[in-house]
Amino acid sequence: MPNPPTIKEIAKRLNLATSTVSRALHNHPRIGLKTRMQVQALARELQYEPNQTAIFFQQKKTFTLGIVLPELSEAFFSAAISGIEDTANKSNYMVLLGQSHDDTAREQKIVEIMKNHRVDGLLVSLAKNTVQYAHFEMLRKYNIPVVFFDRIPDMKDIHYVASNMESGTVQAVSLLLQQGHRVIGMINGPEKLIASRQRTTGYQKAMQQQRLKYDATLNIHSDLTKEGTRQAMQQLLSHKRKITAVVAFNDYVSQDAVQYAAERGIQINKDICFVSYANLPLSSYMAYPPLASVEQYPYLQGQKATEILLDLLSGKLAPDAYQQVIIDSRLVIAPKK
Amino acid sequence: MPNPPTIKEIAKRLNLATSTVSRALHNHPRIGLKTRMQVQALARELQYEPNQTAIFFQQKKTFTLGIVLPELSEAFFSAAISGIEDTANKSNYMVLLGQSHDDTAREQKIVEIMKNHRVDGLLVSLAKNTVQYAHFEMLRKYNIPVVFFDRIPDMKDIHYVASNMESGTVQAVSLLLQQGHRVIGMINGPEKLIASRQRTTGYQKAMQQQRLKYDATLNIHSDLTKEGTRQAMQQLLSHKRKITAVVAFNDYVSQDAVQYAAERGIQINKDICFVSYANLPLSSYMAYPPLASVEQYPYLQGQKATEILLDLLSGKLAPDAYQQVIIDSRLVIAPKK
DNA sequence: AAAATTTGCGCAACCGTTTGTCCAGCTGTT
DNA sequence: AACAGCTGGACAAACGGTTGCGCAAATTTT
Known part of the structure; x- marks a missing residue:
């Protein structure tokens, strides 16, 4: 045959x-x-x-979810997609994948292709510098629901799942304060990122709680590249006040900062303590694991975002019942060595 | 509208x-x-x-590649898929994803679904304990080409891309021998895995080259779980000959072994040196990075496998011109701390 | 100027499945 | 015995696009 x-x-x-x-x-x-x-x-x-293609065509439904995210090789995203895929599969949905590589143009193209492939819905984590959202607005006309996760856009009327970095940051800074640190540097991300602002707010709130003054010059915005991190660290080290602790934007940044500091002869976790946000697996294997780490539950985020999307598709959720789920980040203290 | x-x-x-x-x-x-x-x-x-679904239906072609692999959150696979996605996209193909979670039943189900979705071709890395290949054989009848990568089946007449662990293993063991180690333990994987056999062969050849005798009791087959690794390490430590070096199946195994050894008061990289196979990113950040690591080029493997599949689909390659690409692994020596 | 070609477009079938509607025959009611 | 109500299945349209073929008009060839 x-x-x-x-x-x-x-x-x-x-x-x-x-x-x-x-x-x-x-x-x-x-x-x-x-x-x-x-x-x-x-x-x-x-x-x-x-023949599924015939059915898809006839039913105008493909049982396929599109996923657009910056970079699969980042541990955070591969954990998230793992959660997405598992959840989608339980409802017999398949998962179509696209990496933007943090390039807005690519992101647009992928969304376009996915639209043409008639995915039933989209799960999106934005490219680092996407600031225009026309390619997402367009999807409304096609009735393709979108749920954003983690890197969410600054738009009204959207569904999203994100972790609130504020709570974790408050906990992180509080921990440091409690341990006696008074001059705490922060290597933050690009100012326009919501996640950066949340870290800033968290920092401020923690200080406020202890009636301490927030010093903006200790909060450095970097572009998250290795070079940017090194410059930020350099700024912190040459700050007029002597810093004894650093809150780094994420584990990658933390490790780069640690490396830079170590090169300058600084004793890690002695002269300067590091606290970070968990993106790396197996941080327990690292040479200088951060003192503590803010966990963002990527698998859970992927799972939750997918559930919302599936509910949207099944009609369990009205398209304009905008779901905005915040998953609180939580400080996880590393086991004492 | x-x-x-x-x-x-x-x-x-x-x-x-x-x-x-x-x-x-x-x-x-x-x-x-x-x-x-x-x-x-x-x-x-x-x-x-x-309307792409109409076109897919009419043309009996979906411009979609199915990917089946064990676990996205393993760094090796997320790097591989990154290569796959990039290559596929260049030719305007999309990528449909499925994780087997190392469960053969799930693998079968995913393949079935993907077949029904009429993917044009499949890229597969086997679940750990898949030993029956009926679900792949079946695809021949549907003229859906399959290219296996990394974890390849023991079948005739297939396309695959895999790294040859032998060359890297020879290099690894030779390095250890050259440094004076004489009793070298190996924590190997399940015996039926080709990759395990290659490691064994590599070990043997390296010994042979130095006219040394290969001692099979030093080559422990484990199931790659944390517990299995600990047992293997225990066996090695209680071996009648005192081992001074260990070649671990991969970085995960290596780290588990290191941990176990450290608990037993062993001085890592002093009493016992470790050499491993690179699955983890940023091994430079690890507390006890292996002395050296065998690189398997996952991105390249994904890329190469996809290229073959695309050539198969475009007719550039005859379906029975079985491509069997071996990417030589290579020992990368860690920079001295 | 007749014949042969080319140009430009319409007709209709087809891909595989679902689904609304219609119809024939049977059963049962009064 | 006539009529209504079921039952079980057939018919055909529709989904949106592609493509082989046919045919008239325009153009070129001899």
Whole structure:
């Protein structure tokens, strides 16, 4: 047999109408028991499998979720996608993948292609410097729901799941203060990122709680590249006040900062303590694991975002019942060595 | 406009046949310049986008590649998929994802679903304990080409890309021998895995080259779980000959082994040196990075496998011209601390 | 100027499935 | 016996696009 058996084939062999066969296979009550059995038997024998592309076309539904995210090789995203895929699969959805590589143009192209592929919905984590959202607005016209996660846009009326860095940051800074640190540097991300602002706010609140003054010059905004981090660290080290602790934007930044500091002869976790945000797995294996780390639950975020999207698709959730889920970040203190 | 514009819509407005519109949009030479321009102008105006699901159905082609792999959150695989996605995208293919979680049943189900989704081809890295390949054999009947990568099956007549652990292992063991180690333990993987056998062969060859005797009791096969690793390490530590170096199956195993050894009061990289295979990123940040690490080039493997699959699909490569690409692994020596 | 080609476009089938509607025959009611 | 109500299945349209073929008009060839 060169080409797979179709419903027509079955109909012809049994001298039935294709509609009858179709209904028989779906256990439609209007089809008599005898014919139903016949059809199903022959279907099994021929190893009939419905042609999904035909069904997709006919039903205008593909049971496919599009995922757009910056970089798969970042541990955070691969954990998130793991959660997405697991959740989607439970509802028999498949997952179509696209990496923006933090390039807005690529992001736009991927969204366009996914739209044409008629994905039923989209899960998106923005490219670092995406500031225009026309390619997402457009999807409304096509009734393709979008749920953003982690890197969410500054738009009204969207669904999203994100972790609030503020709570974790408050906890992190509080921990440091409690341990006696008074001059705490922060290597923060680009100012326009919401996550950066949350870190700043968290820092401020923690200080405020202890009636301490927030010093903005200790909060350095970097571009998160290795070079940027090194410059930020340099600034912190040459600050007129002597810093004894650093809150780094994430583990990658933290490790780069640690490296830079170590090169300058600084004793890690002695002269300067580091607190970070967990992006790396197995931080327990690291040479200088941060004192503590703010966990962002990427798998959970992916899972939750997918659940929302599926509910949107099944109609369990109205399209304009905008879901905005905040997953509180939480400080996890590293076990004492 | 509730539903997107179709080719029929354009035809009606312009009083043309749908066939003419279709051809005009494809710049078919038999369509006059004037009508062609009209059609294209209106298409732009209406923001016409072809309905891909209709095209997929009609053309029996989806421009979609299925990827089946064990675990996205393993760094090796997320790097590989990154290479796959990048390469596929260059040829305007999309990528459909499925994780087997090292469960053969799930692997089978995913392959089944992907077949029904009519992916044009499949890229597969096997689940740890998959030993029956019926679900892949079946794909031949449907003319869905498969390219395996990294974890490849023991089948005849398949396409695959894999790294040869032998060369890297020879280099690794040779390095240890050269440094004076004589009793070298190996924590190997399940015996049926090709990659395990390659490591064994590599070990043997390196010994042979120095006219040394290979001691099979130093080569422990484990199941790669943390517990299995600890048991293996225990065996090695209680070996009658005192080992001074260990070659671990991969970085995860290596780290577990290191941990176990450290608990037993062993001085890492002093009493016992470790050499491993690179699965983890940023090994330079690890507390006890292996002395050296065998690099397997996951991104490259993904890329190469995808190229083969695409060539198969485009007909550049005959389906029975079985491609079996071996990417030599290479020992990378860690920079001295 | 007649014949041969080329140009430009329409007609209709087709891909595989679902689903609304119609119809024939049987059963049962009065 | 006539009529209504079921039952079980057939018919055909529709989803949106592609493509082989046919045919008239325009153009070129001899």
